[in-house]
Amino acid sequence: MTLFGDPAIWLPFAFAVLMGISILVYVVLDGFDLGVGLLFPFADGDERDRMVASIGPFWDANETWLVMAIGILLVAFPVAHGTILTALYLPVAVMLIGLILRGVAFEFRVKAPTRHRGAWNRAFFAGSLMASLSQGFMLGLYVTGLVITPATIAFGVLTALFLTVGYSFIGASWIIAKAEGPLQRKAVAWARGGIWGVLFGIAAISMATPLVSGRIWEKWFSFPSILYLSPLPILSAVLLYVLWRLLQRLPLPGDRWAWAPFTIGTGLFVMAFGGLAYSFYPYVVPERMTIYEAASAPESLIIILVGALIVLPIIAAYSILTYTVFRGKATQLTYY
Numbered sequence: 001m002t003l004f005g006d007p008a009i010w011l012p013f014a015f016a017v018l019m020g021i022s023i024l025v026y027v028v029l030d031g032f033d034l035g036v037g038l039l040f041p042f043a044d045g046d047e048r049d050r051m052v053a054s055i056g057p058f059w060d061a062n063e064t065w066l067v068m069a070i071g072i073l074l075v076a077f078p079v080a081h082g083t084i085l086t087a088l089y090l091p092v093a094v095m096l097i098g099l100i101l102r103g104v105a106f107e108f109r110v111k112a113p114t115r116h117r118g119a120w121n122r123a124f125f126a127g128s129l130m131a132s133l134s135q136g137f138m139l140g141l142y143v144t145g146l147v148i149t150p151a152t153i154a155f156g157v158l159t160a161l162f163l164t165v166g167y168s169f170i171g172a173s174w175i176i177a178k179a180e181g182p183l184q185r186k187a188v189a190w191a192r193g194g195i196w197g198v199l200f201g202i203a204a205i206s207m208a209t210p211l212v213s214g215r216i217w218e219k220w221f222s223f224p225s226i227l228y229l230s231p232l233p234i235l236s237a238v239l240l241y242v243l244w245r246l247l248q249r250l251p252l253p254g255d256r257w258a259w260a261p262f263t264i265g266t267g268l269f270v271m272a273f274g275g276l277a278y279s280f281y282p283y284v285v286p287e288r289m290t291i292y293e294a295a296s297a298p299e300s301l302i303i304i305l306v307g308a309l310i311v312l313p314i315i316a317a318y319s320i321l322t323y324t325v326f327r328g329k330a331t332q333l334t335y336y
Contacts, residue, residue: 011302012295015076016284018308019069024273026065028170028266029319033059035171037102037128038164039190040121047183048121052106054178054330059106061319063099068315075304080284080294087146091134098130129164136163143209143276145286158204165197170269173261176250178330184258188250191261195247198265199240202272206233209279213287216279229278236271239264 033055040048073081085092102124109120140156141148172194175187210217219225243264246257282290295301 007298007302008292008295011298011305012076012291014305015072015295015301015308016281016291018312019072019076020273020277022065022069022072024270026062026069027273028269029058029062029065031167031269032170032174032262033062034102034128034132035167035169035194036174037124037171038132038168039171039175039187040125040128042190043183043186045117047186049110050179050183050330051175052109054175056106057322057326061315061322064315064319068312072308076296076301077284077291077294078296080289080291083285083289084142084146087148088138088141091137091141095131095134095138098127098132098134100127102127102131132164132167133160136160139163139205142286143205143212145212145288155204155208159201162197162201162204165194166201166269169194169198170262170265173265177259177262180255180329184251188247192247195240195244198268202236202268205272206275209276215287219279232271232275236268239268239271243268 036051036055039051043051070081073084105120105124105127109117109124137156137160140159141152143159144152144155169191172187172190176184176191179187210220220229243261246260246264250257250261252258280286282292284291284294296304
């Protein structure tokens with residue numbers, strides 16, 4: 001138990017890292033398939049089938065990362081789990097209903113009689129919208145300290161809208177990479193609009209987070225921290241500019257740079273998440289409970305860690321295998 005020093009210190013930190021990685025991977029991967037669902041109303045029938053085909057092999061594996069993150073929160077930080085989910089009970093319920101609805105609609109939209117396909121398409125969009133808005137609302141409340149006031153609710157609504165548009169952007173970027181022809185050109189147009197959600201969402205969260213706490217303000221704007229951290233917003237601004245310029249030129253002959261919008265968008269999500277993690281560490285419940293105060297006993301955590309180190313590589317390997325096998329352009333949707 002003392003191999004790495006004090007287990008009461010390194011074990012909670014290790015589980016916080018694992019939970020953070022799981023959340024980040026979920027936001028990026030399930031973000032693009034939620035985004036594809038959000039774009040359904042702007043596509044025609046054949047295009048919707050191709051869009052579903054582009055995410056069909058991946059969406060189940062993508063949602064596994066959400067289960068992993070919540071599972072780690074439950075077993076490693078049970079006190080925080082109760083506090084966070086109590087404060088976010090309603091949006092969590094809405095998210096789960098949305099995920100269930102889109103999962104059912106995903107399967108039924110093709111298998112159901114043709115006359116019912118429109119209803120299942122609307123259900124798929126509605127489920128994607130519910131999940132996206134609820135996740136954005138939860139993010140806004142978390143950033144503002146899980147305190148329910150008119151101001152924090154208004155900010156939660158704002159982040160819900162921005163995250164939803166951001167998901168639609170990364171969904172459009174995925175379609176740019178996986179489609180060709182008219183659908184790819186449409187996806188480029190969708191991404192050009194969605195990039196503004198990414199821009200304003202990152203800006204809103206970045207400006208609000210330091211205002212929540214004097215501690216966070218000090219971490220970002222004291223000297224010399226402000227110098228060390230300055231590359232983060234500068235690089236984000238550069239990537240946004242490069243992305244905007246690239247989208248003005250796509251699609252290019254030979255399908256060149258088709259993966260670039262998705263890759264750059266992923267980089268922006270990673271940097272935004274890294275900034276949030278830096279801001280709130282070591283707190284798991286903002287300004288109320290640190291990861292060390294909320295953690296289970298070290299004896300329990302070491303056993304859980306063994307299981308996590310077995311399960312996590314399996315999930316990662318399955319995801320990598322899936323993305324490797326089904327690489328390339330999406331083909332015509334078929335069900336067997």
